[in-house]
Amino acid sequence: MDTFKIYLTANNAGDLILRITAELHKRGFEIMAFNYQVNSENTASIGITASGETNKKEQILRQLNRLYDIKEAIAC
Amino acid sequence: MLLTGSEIVIEILAEKGVDTVFGYPGGNVLSLYDKLAENKKGIKHILTAHEQGASHAADGYARAGNRVGVLVATSGPGATNIITGLATAFADSVPIIAITGSVPIKSVGTDSFQEIDTASLTLAATKHSFFVKDVKKIAETMRQAFHIATSGRPGPVLVDIPSDIQKEKCQFEPIAEKADAYDEQIADIKSLDEAVKMINSSQRPIIYCGGGVVNSGASEFIKIIAEKSGAYAAFTMMGISAMSNTHPKYLGMAGLYGRMEASKAISKADLIIAAGVRFSDRGTGNRERFAENAKVIHIDIDSAEFGKVINADLEITGSLKKALEYIASNIKENNHPQWDKEIENFKKEFEVKETESFTPKRIIETINSLTKEYTPIATDVGQHQMWVSKYYNFKKPRTHLTSGGFGTMGYGMGAAIGAAAATKNRSVLFTGDGSFCMNFNEITTAVRNNIPVTVIVLNNGGLGMIRQLQDCFCDGRRFSTELERKTDFALLAKAMGAKCYSVKNTDELIKAYKDSENGTGPAVIDCYISEKENALPMIPPNGTIDDLMR
Numbered sequence: 001m002d003t004f005k006i007y008l009t010a011n012n013a014g015d016l017i018l019r020i021t022a023e024l025h026k027r028g029f030e031i032m033a034f035n036y037q038v039n040s041e042n043t044a045s046i047g048i049t050a051s052g053e054t055n056k057k058e059q060i061l062r063q064l065n066r067l068y069d070i071k072e073a074i075a076c
Numbered sequence: 077m078l079l080t081g082s083e084i085v086i087e088i089l090a091e092k093g094v095d096t097v098f099g100y101p102g103g104n105v106l107s108l109y110d111k112l113a114e115n116k117k118g119i120k121h122i123l124t125a126h127e128q129g130a131s132h133a134a135d136g137y138a139r140a141g142n143r144v145g146v147l148v149a150t151s152g153p154g155a156t157n158i159i160t161g162l163a164t165a166f167a168d169s170v171p172i173i174a175i176t177g178s179v180p181i182k183s184v185g186t187d188s189f190q191e192i193d194t195a196s197l198t199l200a201a202t203k204h205s206f207f208v209k210d211v212k213k214i215a216e217t218m219r220q221a222f223h224i225a226t227s228g229r230p231g232p233v234l235v236d237i238p239s240d241i242q243k244e245k246c247q248f249e250p251i252a253e254k255a256d257a258y259d260e261q262i263a264d265i266k267s268l269d270e271a272v273k274m275i276n277s278s279q280r281p282i283i284y285c286g287g288g289v290v291n292s293g294a295s296e297f298i299k300i301i302a303e304k305s306g307a308y309a310a311f312t313m314m315g316i317s318a319m320s321n322t323h324p325k326y327l328g329m330a331g332l333y334g335r336m337e338a339s340k341a342i343s344k345a346d347l348i349i350a351a352g353v354r355f356s357d358r359g360t361g362n363r364e365r366f367a368e369n370a371k372v373i374h375i376d377i378d379s380a381e382f383g384k385v386i387n388a389d390l391e392i393t394g395s396l397k398k399a400l401e402y403i404a405s406n407i408k409e410n411n412h413p414q415w416d417k418e419i420e421n422f423k424k425e426f427e428v429k430e431t432e433s434f435t436p437k438r439i440i441e442t443i444n445s446l447t448k449e450y451t452p453i454a455t456d457v458g459q460h461q462m463w464v465s466k467y468y469n470f471k472k473p474r475t476h477l478t479s480g481g482f483g484t485m486g487y488g489m490g491a492a493i494g495a496a497a498a499t500k501n502r503s504v505l506f507t508g509d510g511s512f513c514m515n516f517n518e519i520t521t522a523v524r525n526n527i528p529v530t531v532i533v534l535n536n537g538g539l540g541m542i543r544q545l546q547d548c549f550c551d552g553r554r555f556s557t558e559l560e561r562k563t564d565f566a567l568l569a570k571a572m573g574a575k576c577y578s579v580k581n582t583d584e585l586i587k588a589y590k591d592s593e594n595g596t597g598p599a600v601i602d603c604y605i606s607e608k609e610n611a612l613p614m615i616p617p618n619g620t621i622d623d624l625m626r
Contacts, residue, residue: 014207015195015196015199015205015207018196018199019199022199022200026200058383059380059383059384062379062380062382063380065380066228066378066379066380067204068203068204068224
């Protein structure tokens, strides 16, 4: 298990938080911190601190990147 | 033009070329049904017996017809009843649009009658779900839903519209073009050239084909690559209709209940060209030891599949059809006599002996000899599903309809109805007595709508697959898996208005099937088979070919 940060830019859709947290939960990640900031009417910046298996980090980024409202998901 | 929300939904369905929707009415889709009834756009509605049946019918319609399947359901239980169908379509990447009605906007959050948060509930079973709160957003949302369902890796999308929004009016602008023109993601040429190099230098190549091959229309290139490179083709259950089983390079379905020559070939290969597969555990068995002697090229439209189960040596993202077409054009002619010899030996090692008795193999091969090459073949889930995958010769892609990923018992009846509606051909459903009991209510749908479906029940008096697992892994302690043949399925079908037959040998089966073709509606043929018939040999879960159980 490892802790890392994920940064997302996305459309500010009503159910977006639910989708992101569900995807993390489905892939076995635990959320330790979650920050959601609306930048304008249509976009949001999201920062997540999550713990999970290190070898699944790339996988979760790919899964998050394919969610409809996500513009970009990166990790560090 | 000024239209209601319901009228806009129907306009978009017509715009997207939808000619049939499956569904079940209810209080929160009254307005939508009222507009469907006016039939201004010529969209046919097929009323099913249950919303789950509608979801599987839309799925079968999409798979067999190579188009988007559409279903309509009301809020609350109507919506919850379609979730299994959505999850089935999601697991197998099938494009369907589910339109549900919800309680009026002012009632949302008040726990009103038949209220549930459908969009949230379907989140894990769809590619995306929408809750539309403004009539002005309906057209845009519906168009987005079709785009999401069909672009990239296909999948189900849900659009939930409150009943009052369905009745509100707004201006609607039709779009002249019926079909969306999507940019196909083309794979990187450097990666494709690397794949060509790997294939050219391989001595023991295997092409491992998944449902993506069928979905992307790439089946023809599998044959070309196999013939040119000297590779053999193994399949997942979803990819099995990509090549005829009479082709010399065909090895059949690999995995737990598949053809063991296919699994053995994968274990001995030096290169796996994995095309449109997600490396399901049923296909790979012990993933640490899957193709342990091989390099793996993984080609898929969905990059999220890379590294999920198997780490490939080369990952190629993009249109499978374009990628395989490029590879087929650029690989050199090759042959591998030593590999051919080994494969021949694997085939001999696992050859199934012919018998004269009324076995599942005999039944499936008999029906195979009586159907057309384009006949849609649906299955339910269980032993019969494995037997069909092993013994039926699928001659055309999109003729095999089965719940491969989600394993939904009760999928087949709805799917067979949807497939017959899409292709206008008689479809065949192979089912077991367990699966048949899950959704046989949909026979009434086929009777009412005069839909030609012939149901072959492989009746072994039990829940055969789980009974087999209890025999193998619970020291033979059978529990809740014996059905004891106390229900007469032929009489049941007759009571619902279908033709019916009970058969106990091949001659009776041939006579019954031919007679079923004479009618225009559904028929049920109850085939009594021995309970001793099992889906063997099998590789135990998380096992390898070395752990084979016969």
